[in-house]
Amino acid sequence: MDEVVRLRLQLFGALRDHGSEVELVVPRGADTAAVRGALAEALAIDPALLAISALANDDEVLDESATFECDGVLAVLPPVCGG
C-alpha cells in the first residue's frame, strides 16, 4: 500500500496566475493544512492568499479537518467575488 497519495489541484481566480492545475504528492492522510503547505512550496504562492483559500471537490467546500486517503482531484478556491 502506497504511503503517499497523488492529488490533482485545479486553481481558480488569482491562483490562476500560477497555472490552471498542479499535481502534488503528499503523505497518505495529509490534512488541508499539509496540502496548502505543499502547494505553497510547489508554486511559490503567497501564503497569506493560500491561508484564506478553501479546498473543494465538485460537490462541496471541504471541512478544514478533512484528510486525504486516496488519489483524487481537488479545487483550490481563493476568496470569491461573483456578481
Next chain:
Amino acid sequence: MSRIEVVVRSESLSLDEAQRFCADVAHGAFASFVGNVRDRNLGRDVVAVSYDVFEPLALKRLRTICEETRDAHGPSVHLFVSHRKGRVAVGEASVVIGVSTPHRAESFAACRAVIEALKHEAPIWKQEHYVDGESEWVKGHSLCQHAEK
C-alpha cells in the same frame, strides 16, 4: 410549486429569459436584479471583466442558495439566476436574477437575498482589465471556515 433555474454561460444574459421562466398567473410580483460591468472601479478605468467559475460547484451552490431563499420567503417562489463566465465588456450584464411571488414584499426580499448570497458564497471570481492594459483579480470573500468573515 416553486421553480428554480440556475445557469452559467459564456453568451449574453437575458432579463426576458428570467421573466419568462418566472411567469405565473398566481404571482402578482416579479423583481429582478441585473449586475452590469461598469467602466470604473477604485479609481481605475475598466474596459472589461473576465469571470472565472468553478462550474460544478457554482451550479450546486447557486441552486442551494435558491432553495434556502425559497425556504425563507415562501414555497411558491420562482427563482432564476444566470451568471456569465469568460470576458464581459463594460456595459454588459454579468448576472441576472429574477424572482416572482404572489406579493411584492417577498419578491424584493428574495431577490436581494439571492444576490447577496451569490456574492459571498458562489465560487466565482472576477479579473478586471484596465484601459492601461493591466489586469487585476478583485479581492473577495473567503469560503474558509476559519477565515474572518
